[in-house]
Amino acid sequence: MSEEVLAILMMWTFIFIYSIFGSIDFGAGFWAMIYNNHRTMAGRIANRFLSPTWEITNTFLVLLVVAFVGFFPKGAYTLGTVMLVPVSLILFLLAIRSAFMVFSYSVQGYRRTMFIISGISGLLIPSLLIAVLPISQGGFISVDGDTQSLLLGKLFTSPTLYLYVLFGLTSELYLSSLFLADYARVSNREEAYRLYRSNAILLGPLTLLSALFTLLFMPPESRWLIDNLMDQKIWFILSLLAFLVAYASIWWPKQNRPGIGRPRFTLLATVFQYGLASIGYGLAHLPYIVFPELTIYEAFTAKETFYSLMIMYIVGLAILAPGFYIFWRLFLKDKRYLQQD
Amino acid sequence: MDTVVLARAFFGTSLGFHIIFATLGVGIPLMIVIAEIIHQVKGDNDYAIMAKRWTKAFAVLLGVAIPSGTIVGVQLSLLWPGFMEIVGKVISLPFQIEIFAFFLEALFMSIYVYAADRLPRYFRLISVFFVALGAVASAILISAVNTWMNTPAGFKIKPDGTIYDVNPWDAFFNPSFLSSSFHVAITAYMTGAFAVASVAAFKLLKKRSDRERAYHLKGLFMSLTVALVMSFVSAVSGHHSAQILHQHSPEKLAAAEGLFETQRYAPLAIGGYTDPKTEEVKYGIEIPWALSWLAAGRFDTEVKGLYEFPRETWPPFYVHTLFNLMVGIGTLLLGLAAVALTYWWFFVKKRGKPFPKWLLWSLVLSGPLSMLGIEFGWVFSCSGRQPWTIYRVQTTAEAATKNEDLGVLFLLFLFLYALLSVLTVLILTAYFKRNPVSKDMEKIQG
Numbered sequence: 101m102s103e104e105v106l107a108i109l110m111m112w113t114f115i116f117i118y119s120i121f122g123s124i125d126f127g128a129g130f131w132a133m134i135y136n137n138h139r140t141m142a143g144r145i146a147n148r149f150l151s152p153t154w155e156i157t158n159t160f161l162v163l164l165v166v167a168f169v170g171f172f173p174k175g176a177y178t179l180g181t182v183m184l185v186p187v188s189l190i191l192f193l194l195a196i197r198s199a200f201m202v203f204s205y206s207v208q209g210y211r212r213t214m215f216i217i218s219g220i221s222g223l224l225i226p227s228l229l230i231a232v233l234p235i236s237q238g239g240f241i242s243v244d245g246d247t248q249s250l251l252l253g254k255l256f257t258s259p260t261l262y263l264y265v266l267f268g269l270t271s272e273l274y275l276s277s278l279f280l281a282d283y284a285r286v287s288n289r290e291e292a293y294r295l296y297r298s299n300a301i302l303l304g305p306l307t308l309l310s311a312l313f314t315l316l317f318m319p320p321e322s323r324w325l326i327d328n329l330m331d332q333k334i335w336f337i338l339s340l341l342a343f344l345v346a347y348a349s350i351w352w353p354k355q356n357r358p359g360i361g362r363p364r365f366t367l368l369a370t371v372f373q374y375g376l377a378s379i380g381y382g383l384a385h386l387p388y389i390v391f392p393e394l395t396i397y398e399a400f401t402a403k404e405t406f407y408s409l410m411i412m413y414i415v416g417l418a419i420l421a422p423g424f425y426i427f428w429r430l431f432l433k434d435k436r437y438l439q440q441d
Numbered sequence: 442m443d444t445v446v447l448a449r450a451f452f453g454t455s456l457g458f459h460i461i462f463a464t465l466g467v468g469i470p471l472m473i474v475i476a477e478i479i480h481q482v483k484g485d486n487d488y489a490i491m492a493k494r495w496t497k498a499f500a501v502l503l504g505v506a507i508p509s510g511t512i513v514g515v516q517l518s519l520l521w522p523g524f525m526e527i528v529g530k531v532i533s534l535p536f537q538i539e540i541f542a543f544f545l546e547a548l549f550m551s552i553y554v555y556a557a558d559r560l561p562r563y564f565r566l567i568s569v570f571f572v573a574l575g576a577v578a579s580a581i582l583i584s585a586v587n588t589w590m591n592t593p594a595g596f597k598i599k600p601d602g603t604i605y606d607v608n609p610w611d612a613f614f615n616p617s618f619l620s621s622s623f624h625v626a627i628t629a630y631m632t633g634a635f636a637v638a639s640v641a642a643f644k645l646l647k648k649r650s651d652r653e654r655a656y657h658l659k660g661l662f663m664s665l666t667v668a669l670v671m672s673f674v675s676a677v678s679g680h681h682s683a684q685i686l687h688q689h690s691p692e693k694l695a696a697a698e699g700l701f702e703t704q705r706y707a708p709l710a711i712g713g714y715t716d717p718k719t720e721e722v723k724y725g726i727e728i729p730w731a732l733s734w735l736a737a738g739r740f741d742t743e744v745k746g747l748y749e750f751p752r753e754t755w756p757p758f759y760v761h762t763l764f765n766l767m768v769g770i771g772t773l774l775l776g777l778a779a780v781a782l783t784y785w786w787f788f789v790k791k792r793g794k795p796f797p798k799w800l801l802w803s804l805v806l807s808g809p810l811s812m813l814g815i816e817f818g819w820v821f822s823c824s825g826r827q828p829w830t831i832y833r834v835q836t837t838a839e840a841a842t843k844n845e846d847l848g849v850l851f852l853l854f855l856f857l858y859a860l861l862s863v864l865t866v867l868i869l870t871a872y873f874k875r876n877p878v879s880k881d882m883e884k885i886q887g
Contacts, residue, residue, distance in 0.1 A: 158508075173530050
């Protein structure tokens with residue numbers, strides 16, 4: 101494997117991890133708004149998960165940007181130039197959301213506002229984030245000599261953008277429902293569990309449909325991607341199978357006890373399903389970062405920098421691993437936290 | 442305004458805003474750690490109350506520090522794509538390690554805030570220690586990139602811009618890294634301490650019960666002690682940074698001092714302004730020989746003047762004023778901390794007298810002043826490097842984005858920063874009004 105391919109593999113892995121955690125994070129914000137003061141405690145459970153974790157998820161987003169700059173500096177140049185407007189909007193929304201998350205913890209009066217801000221930005225931010233995919237597929241960047249710029253008008257009138265957004269949002273809500281169903285089950289809140297479970301039942305097929313439509317209505321500029329995607333069929337077939345197993349497990353009986361569904365298994369199988377599809381998509385996207393301007397080979401960093409970055413990732417993750425473990429124990433496992441009030 | 446000026450104004454505003462919260466985000470955790478340690482050693486509950494209340498304030502400030510830091514980090518790529526292309530190749534290492542420091546801070550901050558009641562005491566101390574460590578490590582690592590811009594190292598560049606022979610660790614440990622990053626960390630500690638002293642002094646201005654007075658006096662004494670030590674160390678490290686300027690960025694030192702002619706026995710110009718017409722410092726006080734001595738410890742040191750360099754690479758003349766303001770504030774605060782602690786020793790501790798109003802009011806001003814000193818220092822460091830973004834490698838114009846949509850976005854973010862500033866003040870006052878220190882004292886005794 102060449103260094104460039106190794107680097108893009110790392111990048112896709114980070115993107116994949118962030119898209120799962122980001123979906124759960126933003127989705128939890130949305131559900132906390134919808135189920136604010138709901139009798140099932142569904143909103144409170146979502147918020148209980150969100151309070152200590154959003155900051156970590158946010159840090160992961162910064163990691164994505166930093167890793168991209170480090171591995172593919174030329175890519176940072178191109179995307180930095182063309183993504184000025186959408187990314188600035190993301191930053192704006194993210195700042196307001198983060199600030200209110202913290203403020204509402206200190207002063208109760210801000211809770212209502214926080215739920216609304218976090219709920220709405222929980223839909224808007226992921227929509228803007230996923231816009232990078234259609235843009236990277238080509239057709240939305242104009243090149244004038246040395247200057248590249250984003251064709252905002254063309255982008256916002258293009259159906260492919262909205263199909264991507266639809267796919268992103270349904271996936272976000274599906275994943276977060278599955279996660280919160282599991283979180284509710286661990287917290288012993290059967291009513292909230294059932295609520296999130298029924299959301300997931302509804303959303304699962306929608307994610308599949310929107311993915312299908314996104315593929316069917318790709319613009320002509322993305323012809324190359326369709327051809328490549330066809331070569332990677334096998335990953336999508338496996339992904340579909342994983343979906344069917346995961347979706348079916350929503351109805352499996354609970355182990356050794358009355359009750360329905362195995363949320364932990366469903367969640368993990370669904371993450372696996374998205375993982376398989378991401379491999380297929382990632383492979384099809386090679387070697388382009390932005391079609392047709394930029395390949396991973398042109399964008400790649402200095403070799404020496406690449407190796408020292410790789411070493412530091414290993415060292416850094418090894419040092420941080422115990423911290424993540426303690427964190428997980430305290431907020432995702434500890435009954436004293438999960439089952440308070 | 443042309444795009445480059447706009448990009449500089451935009452980014453400068455983002456950074457200037459973020460620096461306030463980032464500095465306190467480094468400074469206050471140190472104070473919390475010290476309070477927690479004193480509490481565990483002495484068993485005096487007042488220090489536990491301090492730690493608790495400062496953590497509250499810190500958590501609110503972090504609510505702005507995190508998103509504003511995210512903004513600055515991402516805006517680097519948006520506003521300075523040309524710069525980040527070189528950064529990615531040469532100096533992305535500290536950026537990346539900084540992420541781990543950021544993770545460390547975020548993980549343990551959540552643990553400290555949301556799991557404190559479930560943790561044994563010693564683990565609380567460990568958590569807050571990691572928060573403080575993560576914060577200061579972030580500051581040092583980010584500063585590493587800035588020091589590299591001032592004294593680039595660890596790569597070679599061909600005339601066509603191709604970069605080769607990269608050594609990421611040499612870039613990281615560039616000539617000014619240690620001294621400047623140290624200066625950043627220490628001045629953040631100094632500012633955090635003065636910020637705490639400001640609040641304690643403000644509280645002592647009003648009549649209070651003996652119990653509360655004693656509490657605020659402890660806070661004031663502790664913060665002033667830290668402030669005195671840190672101001673002294675930052676003066677020494679600032680001096681060292683100036684010597685690095687003399688070696689590696691002579692035109693910056695020349696502009697800071699308004700020195701035009703290269704000379705031995707160079708004078709130090711304090712105050713005044715650099716007159717662009719006559720090309721000399723007007724209305725300043727000149728101390729003969731002092732600049733040569735400061736630059737390298739000998740009166741006959743040759744200090745390069747601006748005439749030594751092509752005019753188009755001269756930094757703007759106003760950096761002389763910025764430099765004076767930074768150094769002036771630092772010196773003033775060092776003196777203030779010394780005076781206040783002397784007063785405390787001879788009058789407050791030994792004779793039980795209260796602090797006089799004038800001294801308390803000066804101390805109230807110390808926190809904001811210290812923050813201003815930091816801001817002046819950063820503006821000095823970055824405008825003193827102009828016209829370069831990477832000294833003698835890349836000009837600011839080459840680094841800037843070609844995108845022309847900056848104006849509206851700039852306004853949007855100005856609005857955001859104003860909103861966040863107002864909210865921060867509102868939230869802090871609302872919280873501390875509802876939870877006065879007397880309430881915390883009752884809780885701990887009850």
